[in-house]
Amino acid sequence: MTPARIACIDVGSNTTRLLVVEREDGQLTEVGGLKVFTSLGAGRAAGEPLHAERIAAVVEAVGEQLAHAEALGAGSVDLVATSAVRSAPNGDAVVAAIQAAHGVELRVLDGETEAAYAFAGATIGLAGVEPDTLLAVVDVGGGSTELVLGTLAGGPSWSVSLPIGSARLPQCANPPCPDDLASLRARVHEAFAAIQPPGVPLLALAVGGSATSVRRLVGEELSATSLVAALGVLCSGTVAEIAAQHLMEERRVTLLPAGLVLLGAAAATLGAPLRVASGGLREGVLLAVR
Incomplete structure (x- = not known):
């Protein structure tokens, strides 16, 4: 069976990061990736909205990373967001901006789901x-x-x-x-x-x-x-x-x-x-x- 080449873009409070892998039999082999310090959560107190310029930086970074994932042959790209988006009163604006600019859905993870993904990724291949x-x-x-x-x-x-x-x-x-x-x-x-x-x-x-x-x-x-x-x-x-x-x-x-x-x-x-x-x-x- 040919390994599946897939990708994930993670929109975090500090960085927006792409990982492209080949998955086969429950194992992942890294193909490439990109990281940009988009600082989405920077300069914002709890309960305050995300700054428009930071949202724009994320939208730009996601566009570059989607193009890079395509160039590396990724058949699918899963976009997820964590604390900065889920805790902001205007977090939906990030989801809408990415959808409007790139036609893709940004999935906002709750804390429990984020923890479960982190556990799975950290323990993969643990010998x-x-x-x-x-x-x-x-x-x-x-x-x-x-x-x-x-x-x-x-x-x-x-x-x-x-x-x-x-x-x-x-x-x-x-x-x-x-x-x-x-x-x-x-x-x-x-x-x-x-x-x-x-x-x-x-x-x-x-x-x-x-x-x-x-x-x-x-x-x-x-x-x-x-x-x-x-x-x-x-x-x-x-x-x-x-x-x-x-x-x-x-x-x-x-x-x-x-x-x-x-x-x-x-x-x-x-x-x-x-x-x-x-x-x-x-x-x-x-x-x-x-």
Whole structure:
């Protein structure tokens, strides 16, 4: 059987991202992708509408990514949106603008569905794990953070979606100072205070832009010690300096202090160190495509 070549575009609070894969027998092989910092959730307090210029940037990025997916031979493209669109009073405007410009539907995911896709994508191809082993997945995004527990055999059994992400927390000074980090930790601690997962996972996987970026600083395992070390790196120079030294986008470096604090809180809540997963939301979406 010829592998199916399919694609997903994920409209998030920070980025709009394309992933093109070949799917065969429940496995995904990446063919290509694109990422644009469209910052849809930037400069917006909770309950405020999305800015028109940010919506326009997303519409433009989606057009470029649809063309790229077609050039790579994708037979279908699934467009999904997460926290920035679902939480905004004018989120429907993003859906309508993409439909009008490109004739395609943007599917807005609720928190539970987003968590389920993240779990599926993070655990695909996981080796050496028994089917009934309790696993956790943490998805720190720009506008929300999802925690999921489940097994390979049964899928997700518990999840929570918190309306807090790297783009919703205050930006730090350049470079960050101890007071910035203390303020972030206080805000995040308050958001996580009532979360009580019904078990301690044997393995906890982290997905999302913060997790995949921080490994450039400290590697694949995001223990409490390594997260503190990563924050130390971010505090050691300006955004431009850190971005140049570690081959990262400046916008991502700006968001990372908040992302790292969120990852640390998630690890503490789950009672297990995090490991960066090889897949995430987009892979989960593509696994579910019929």
